[in-house]
Amino acid sequence: MTTTNPYYARIWHTVLQIPAGKVASYGQIADLAGLPGRARLVGKALGYAPKELAVPWHRVLRSDRSLAFPTGSDSAKCQRQLLQDEGVLLKNNRVRKDDLWQPDLAELLFKLKY
DNA sequence: TTTTTGACTTGGT
């Protein structure tokens, strides 16, 4: 089942490392999760993420720092709201460069326990 | 097994 898929688990745990108030791109998450070239799989994994894990899916956006959902859609509005609650404001559907997550690799690898 | 489908990315205009 999807909730036990090892690819998905890796993705969820990686997304869990994004601190509040910061954002990362799908491709970045894929890379950090050890799944280069699988940005699209990240989106799918987030859609299947069990809510008990409380995966901060809203902190993941496209490489150009825009939301992945159509502007005005319910999901987009929800994501926007969640981000603003964390202090991440969107200018014209884009977040500021300062809000990009720049993880410390050593620390990240330690937390993910590869 | 083959084709289609994306919560994507990149490079060229």
Add this chain to the structure above:
DNA sequence: AACCAAGCCAAAA
């Protein structure tokens, strides 16, 4: 900066 075409790759059909 905005748009488009190709490339991408696991999943679902």
